[in-house]
Amino acid sequence: MSIVHTESLTKVYGDVSQPIPAVRDVNLTVEEGEFLAIMGPSGSGKSTLLYMLGGLDKPTSGKVWLRDSELSALNDDALSRMRRTEFGFVFQFFNLIPVLTAQENVAIPLILDGVPRARALKQADDALARVGLADRTMHRPTELSGGQQQRVALARALVTTPAVILADEPTGNLDSRSSDDVVQMLRRAVDEWKQTLVLVTHDSRVAAFADRIIFLKDGKIVDDNRLKGRGNADQIREQLSKMVLS
């Protein structure tokens, strides 16, 4: 079942005399429970597309639906409410509030939504435990490693059980090992916690975790690639053995 879909989504920067198209006429459907990776060279419009999906950026033309709601029809307050209840965001630069503890950072969307503080903090603890940071709830962002910070950000995205989690280069600022941890966590969010995830990355190894990869070039989708489990693990094993034995 589709959860997000776009219709002729277009974003043009610059003025009328010198339009710079970032996203052109994109029709995309994200299925519920899907792990979708958006790839493309820099300047291909992949981040812009993601922002428009999450209501962070307004399309120049075209529409984005989250289930039955058309985002551009919403006013700023309604869109803000949507962002704190229906979307979860994970960004490249973690974007945690430096003066808040991990727990409070995670609780922020709930608190902004008016959840009583005690309950919000309790839920934040649960979310932090899910990303393996149960023992770091009272730490400030500066006291956490990059990977840990990103997991806090992930917990913040998870805490509201949003309809869609949108992640923009979540591993872009991490070393390989931390990057792997974070992507594993994202994969678990889809597999175990039944989240829908849209991720922008330029890292093939991160994209390989996804169920589906779309490629953007010059603001257009040039390939839509569903990765099927072919169940040929044995074949890979054999190939790898050959690799070793060659």
Next chain:
Amino acid sequence: MSVKHALLALLYHHPQHGYELGRQINAVVNTEWDVKLGQVASTLARLKDANLVDYEVEPTDDAPDRKVYFITDEGRRELESWYLTPEVREYRLGDAFYIKLVLSLLGGPVSPEQVLITQRRELFQQLHEVTELLRQADARTQLPWVLLLESATMHLDADLRWIEMCEARLNDLKHYDPPQPTPKPRGRPRRKLAQPSES
């Protein structure tokens, strides 16, 4: 891959007989790596000839006597020098896909873009599967296997990046004039870059 050095490395720790060695080599290096017992036996024989290992016969009651192999001093030296010799990877230049891509540049039923996309799909499919295996692997109990899978992801990643690079270069490649073999009055034809002025 050298079964020979694998056996020397295992014997370095303590003497063993051939059957144990065959099982252990699979356990240590890679659970998935099925080295045949025959190959172990023949390699041991060659090592004995080269005086890198030797054996003692251990009598048993209800079976044929077993040979218990041990490493010789010469064998130790050989092992040490093997460890200290870096492995040089062979560059897989000009593999099948490379040929396919280059030929597609000449024009044909399928565009180079499509060739790249098709190849990328396959590479991503493989990467997806290797990643899946990697997710299932436990680094604490299956470290060699994890290392191997990670090596595979890196290679696939490198291939994908190369494809990305090719895509980015497609515009240049389209203007690329493939070399034409120029007839030479004497001797064998030699490869030579085409001069733009000659085209």
Next chain:
Amino acid sequence: MTAQSSNFGSTVWQMTLMGLRYLNGRRLRTALTTVAIVFGVAMIFAINLALPSMQEAFQQTITSFTGADLSVTSVSGESFPPAAVLEQISSVDQVKAVTGILHRQFSLPTLGESSLGDTTQIDLVGVDPASMENVHQFVISDGRFLEPGDSGKAVLPAGIAELAPQLGVGTTFPLITAGGLKFYTVVGLLAEQGDLAAPEIYVSLADAQAAFNQPGLINTVEVLLEPGANREAAAADIQQAVGAGFTLDQGSNDSNTLAAMQVGFAMFDVLGMLALFLGAFLIFNTFRTVVVERRHDLGMLRAVGATRRQITLLIVIESLIQGLIGTAIGLLIGYLMAQGMISVINVYATDFFHRGSLSLQFSLSGLLGAAAIGLATALIAGYWPARAAGKTAPLEALRPATPANIQRAARWSLIVGIGIMLLAVLLLLTGNQGAAGGAVLFLMGMVVTAPALVIPVARLISPLLSFGFAREGDIARSNLVRQPGRAAITASTLMIGLATLVMIAAMVLSFASLINSLADVNFSSDLILLPQSIAVYDNVIGADENLANRVRALPEVQDVGTMRYASAATADGQALQVMGIDPNEYSKVASFTVNEGSPDAAFAALGSGRNALFTAIALSTVGLKVGDDFMLQTAEGPQTYHVAGIANDLFTFKIAAIFISQTNLAADFHKTEDIMLMINLAPDADKQAALVDIQTILTDYPQFTAHLTGEYRDELANVTSGALILMYGLAFLILIPAALGLLNTLTINVLERTREIGVVRAVGGSRTQVRRVVTAEALLLGIFGAAMGVLAGVAMSYGFIAAFGTVGWEMPYFFPVAGIIAAVIVGVLLALFAAVLPARNAARLDIIRALQYE
């Protein structure tokens, strides 16, 4: 509904926590931003605490002390003949008994040994023992109470033992009276402790009348009601019986003195408001920077679903927290300042006001008022940046730091600002009460125009810098004009500080000149005999004619002029101090400054009929003009006086006072005490010998001190210039927040350009060069602020002096050249001083870390 509000509470609470932590993370900046609020709130709170406390203390002395049910006094506060009034009150139903008393609180001379030990002031109460007994029974612990026919006998409260332990029944002590020193014998001690600040000394009515030179008069009627009587009804009946010339349970409230003080304190209030104005600027400036600095965090909050309103709320809460902290500290400091003021006043109280010790009265409304002003300042100043913050796009969180955009100063600011200033100049030129408004308006106009002036002014000033900062001047200028808004606000804060300095300099000059010209008229005699106090005459014991006659009889003395005093009120209750002079005598030893005509004509006017000369302040307070007739509440009931002219002298120019002839003062107010004597000697007389002779006479009148007029004038001039130096001190105090504003802006500029500084350093800029760029920037700001401050200061001083002219203090306007030079120097020095720390920080930046700074 409740759920909604508790949810809102949760959000607000979280935002408060965040605000606290952000502020905590930038402690220095928070402190710097808060200082101005602290300063302003402290000033306003201190004034609002100290002033009512004094008022309270002044009023305390009036209330009834015998424990009677009601007491009746004349509206003017002056004495009256008892017969008719006692009769009127006695005839009222429910009145059981009445008694007339004459009492006055006055201070004892500090010169010579004090006959009453440590007592500094007393309340001398003259009672009629016979009728007093019916109204109030005093409990005696030793001896007896006064009896009819007693003369020279006194009864003291028990507390006197603490002040003068040697006094007991049977001992005698001397007391100053209008007729000279007089001795009293203690006949009894009361059981009650009494008021130690001013112990009540009971003597017979006749003795008190002699002491105050008011034979046959009383000033208070104490009334005892029938048991179970309706107090309100009885009071109304009594009021009805005695008429409008009398009042129940309250006397004059010394509003004259307070008015004089209020004028002085208004200056503090103005400074407090200016400080808050500065505080608002600082907060505004800081939060504008905060919003820029924190765009990532704000954008992120927006991205995770904060609404615009919530973001605005966040910043508003943060500025409110600052306001709260600043206000709390300000209130505390204000309280301490008020304590300090009171204790300083207490030190002078005995010498100058003769009112005994004041204690600080806590005033909740003063606290709430000051707190509200402080918080409102923070709220208003924080609101605009907060609104801008609300507009932060969620995407801000995702964008890498972009160099701060070059702002363009809005053209409207130039047009509107110049418009405001033109209007202000028009107001200033009208030269009436609007002038003060014009001065403030001019200041506002400058503030509005400032952003538009930054670029041209920076261009204008930077050639100046090329002397010392050949290479760095241009960079500094371009740095400055990148954020004209910020530069303008910083320069504006400096402007306010420096304008205050210039204004105070100009006012000090004008005041000094005013006081000088007034002193000329008061101090033209050779010798002057002054009472205990020259500010408050209510509690002065003067002298009867004997003193003047004895002085006049001295061979060296040629002329003696005297001043007498009474308090009065206009028909609508406006208090006036009445100074009585004999026009013939007085004109020989002193004079007035008059607004129209000549002093001679003024003196001539006093010679006949009920004519009065008004001080300019008095005239503007009661709203009359020269030639009007008006009703004055005297001790003899309402009398019609005629406004004959305007006259000022040094003693009266700050207060609502009128001059009438001593003949009228005696007839209408029963006052014949001389409270001040001016003496001219014969042309060939020896001044020192005359002084010695007069001092000999004064041993009988210790309440007076004799001064050579010239010396006293010099002494007074010193005191005055001391007070004026205090004003300069205040001007410098207000410069502190201005300096902090500079420091704040420079620090922020350096922070914001960390990466640029890193690049400059990486490509070979030296530490010295970096430091010099920051210093040059500070200098540009300093000169800009100083230039604006000088302009605004001139306008403000002109406006305020013009405004003072309309309330009666006509002062010459002196162009404050010294003040301007001082302002420019101070501005430049402040800039250099404020630049030290940011420049050093900029120079010390680690290149690598600066390059990575985001």
